Amino acid sequence: MAKELKELTKRAENYSQWFNDLIVKAELAEQSAVRGCMVIKPYGYAIWEKMQAQLDKMFKETGVQNAYFPLLIPKSFLSREAEHVKGFAKECAVVTHYRLKASEDGNSVEVDPSARLEEELIVRPTSETIIWNTYKNWIHSWRDLPLMCNQWCNVMRWEMRTRPFLRTSEFLWQEGHTAHATREEAEEEARTMLRVYADFAEKWMAVPVVQGVKSETERFAGALDTYTIEAMMQDGKALQSGTSHFLGQNFAKSFDVTYLNKENKPEYVWATSWGVSTRLIGALIMTHSDDNGLVLPPKIAPIQVVIVPIFRGDEQLQEISAKLQPVIKQLRELGITVKYDDSDNKRPGFKFADYELKGVPVRLAMGGRDLENNTIEIMRRDTLEKENVSFDGIVERIKHLLDDIQENIYRKAKDFRDAHIYECDDYEEFKEKVKDGGFFLCHWDGTAETEEKIKADTQATIRCVPFMFEQTEGVDMVSGKPAKCRVLIARSY
């Protein structure tokens, strides 16, 4: 393990390779036999489960219910909403047949040509179309509104270049789809869910985010407004971490979903959709982790505290365990996830390195001398600081330490982010500086031409019109034309 750890590429050497290495070495995920699809390994999936549990709770607190809609979507549905088809009816997995048969030699299987579907089915890239086709039958009167459903599921987009967690052909996500009586209510819902995402990112993942609204070019296909949270990775690039869309009446019109208002008149319904995915795990890794491996915020860590006894022989192990058991019990009663690793087929040094690599926030170690002195060694993963402390009051100490780590890694990420946000009014300066990463706040004239030029010149894109400050008018740094606001520009994943 010590050897393997050394093989983890350093961030400064090759950030992208470090990310890929870390995912494999911390046993989060790996490539599968299917192009662009990953296997999420137990440790990676445990992080996703922690995220799901908290997000699900937050969604339900706003009145959202879970449901489940079909994986396969009739091909014709995708072309019902004119804008949507442009964005989503491209790189999709297409089901054309429904049966296999034995090959003539009996050693393999082949597609049965007689089992061709009349209409091809698409593995959902997102579910607006099939859900709005369903909502049509669920919504009749104003009494049926708002209708707010979410589903946790898998989706597929046949990506050409894939990276684990960041961009995979299949990924896991949640997609919320809501229907409302008024425009105002739908717009408010889209913003509410953006706030839920931002809260989750900052308070649970300890990832500071910029909230804002996308430019027209970057909008979700079929949306009138796309709200986004943008996080800064340690290489200064932006990672779009969650989006919430105000869909207007586009889908209601395409799928003919109307309701009778209180005056008994039919009106089209107003819609939103919003989603976050396993990409959040990518954001988590790239925000906090270091050259020793993962750094996980305690609130998302599958194991919050690991305890390693250091012993010679069974008798000493018994003594150490007897002393530790009440502490383990008390920690668990506080809802803290504890792993007691007394396995004897790995050396303590190996265990230490492994839990460091896996980002366990707090590590305790107790040996013979600790037993004599009534002490215990405590290590915090975020700073790697190690301390020998009194065994008395250890439970309280750990509780506070976990809170402290959660705060500290958020503050560290926020300080880093804030130190790399620049106001910039000069395009030449921008072009030079953006190479090193960072978020740039620049006046923009609102045209797609300027947006395209920036992208062509620098690969950077307008991430959003941020809500973080009072907007002032100014001059577009590229065109020199009047600009109503500053936008956030960055290179991104």
Place this chain on the structure above:
Amino acid sequence: MAKELKELTKRAENYSQWFNDLIVKAELAEQSAVRGCMVIKPYGYAIWEKMQAQLDKMFKETGVQNAYFPLLIPKSFLSREAEHVKGFAKECAVVTHYRLKASEDGNSVEVDPSARLEEELIVRPTSETIIWNTYKNWIHSWRDLPLMCNQWCNVMRWEMRTRPFLRTSEFLWQEGHTAHATREEAEEEARTMLRVYADFAEKWMAVPVVQGVKSETERFAGALDTYTIEAMMQDGKALQSGTSHFLGQNFAKSFDVTYLNKENKPEYVWATSWGVSTRLIGALIMTHSDDNGLVLPPKIAPIQVVIVPIFRGDEQLQEISAKLQPVIKQLRELGITVKYDDSDNKRPGFKFADYELKGVPVRLAMGGRDLENNTIEIMRRDTLEKENVSFDGIVERIKHLLDDIQENIYRKAKDFRDAHIYECDDYEEFKEKVKDGGFFLCHWDGTAETEEKIKADTQATIRCVPFMFEQTEGVDMVSGKPAKCRVLIARSY
């Protein structure tokens, strides 16, 4: 609603139609636009979530971890295990292309013929093949064993005749896949998971089950032994509700998965797999529900207690609410799910019928007279008994009532089941009696011929060799040949 309720077909009239009606009227699920695939509506999905939460807990207590494997499986994988291919490489959804393009007129999309996959991909009907292909890289030494993963996911089997929850082309399930060093350990694991399923069915769903082992004919494709839990529906038919398979070394050999034992010699790994699906919701409905609608066991009910205030005017509602709030709070503190329905756009009678239809175990109602008399009306869904009781001590009463309902519906289902289990030694008698349903315990000579004859004559099948009693030798009722055991025979879903 009163009218709609009347439209629920009576069980005695048409059991099958009653089942379909109930699913729609209780808003559990509905047909989707995609053949054989259902939409699971929020109330139905909430039941699934309750099941998932408990099962997941029980799995993890046995040391199982969750993970996620790809949706799509390369076609060639399906033919790697010789028996498996016969069972699963037939009615599958086949992905042949990965891109759509705009049609010439621009109004629709069509499959891009140039985007044909080199090897077709199959939407997983079950994941043994892709998982064992992955396990190959995870297992090297005895230290890596046992490896026990589970995934919660969707699967597809292109069924010709579908019924909501019982048999759908897409369904949700969990599939556990474990790898062990020895045959004994794998066999024990398969039986352990069967016990977990039986415990869950009986203690949580209040569905009594017969545990047993399948005959060779009915085994999972690729298994050496398939263990099953079989439940009896109210029409006397069996519903296979969960299976656990001892796979021997079949998949290890097909995918070349070996480990180095403690003597450093390579050996093939031993395997199990086990699963339950949204079919459990079908079992739940058909075991307990009645002509008034769903009857749900409190431990699985999304809403355990509903409280309906009966009021004239806001002032009275305020008074009733003020009196009820402390009770609601106390119930919730006990972990009981309470819905307080003070909506004023539906009459109390409508609400009562709706919650009855939805199977809410306990309904409370409080009106003006109750307020005067310090009483409250309490109705239990299982027996439909209504009582006016003192408001004092209502929290304790509800707590006990929920336990009582859970027990009562289990006992009722068990009494029904036990009253319809027959020992039978005469084939003519069997043929006559099996028409009315029920479980038949009959001696069987162990041959596939006898099994086929029974099926051809009566549509009934051998459900399992049950573990419920000491086996005795005897004479096969069909062939007259010696028989080593009694098997459970029934018509089934």
